[in-house]
Amino acid sequence: MPELPEVESAVRRLRDAIINKRIVRVDVLHPALRRRLSPARLRSVRGMRVTHVERRGKHQLIGLDDGRTLHAHFRMTGDWLIDRATDPLPRFARAAITLDDGVRAVLNDPRALSTLDLHAANAAPDLGLGPEPDDPALTPDSLLEVLSRKRAPIKPVLLDQRVIAGLGNIYAAESLWHARISPSTRASSLTRAQVKRLLTAIRRVIARATGARYTDPSVSRLAVYDRAGKPCRRCGTPIERIVQAGRSTYFCPGCQE
DNA sequence: ATAGGCCTGGAC
């Protein structure tokens, strides 16, 4: 599910479900969660009240009233499903947090790659993130400056969360298509005009996806992602799929320079 | 920069 827009949607639903409530029960339902913390430690959030729920990039930070922070990351296929403690658990439930009013937030994740971490009070985690796409401090010039030091192709650079927080494989490709920039262009060789178009495109793509109703990044409204062989919506040239840094990249060889 | 690993399901 989850790039910035989908995580933002999930955070909003989670916030509505748990803010200012007390956690009365925590269920750890998949052994892979142990990779980050023991079930006993995760269960130690029982009894805490939720003070805030925030998103940073693709990370989710859940503030507890003892000062600790529960830190969730969906990786590839995670999502929050909000239901009631009396409901049957969803098929891919990996953890469940029950609140004092009977509402339950279920971490549902078919691939079980999601992570939950717990940070001590007064220990704000360093997430290693660059600016959010809508950060006013992010400007064509600041982005140009960062990209000028990157020798890799622009597409994998856009996946580097230290450059811009929250972009993932789909919206990086979509943004490059909108900006008419080839994903193979060396980041440091982008012109200022191209960087300006790219930033505008990123903001448009993210804003539009964030406003969309959460289902999946509904394939039909995507310009290039997963459209290999299909005609470019702008120039008709068949969309190509290549692999960069181990990830699929979709682009139009006809109108992306 | 690339490959492999984490996990599992779905499409073919």
Add this chain to the structure above:
DNA sequence: GTCCAGGCCTAT
């Protein structure tokens, strides 16, 4: 069966 997957870390 095989391949692919919206993320990200570690090792080579």
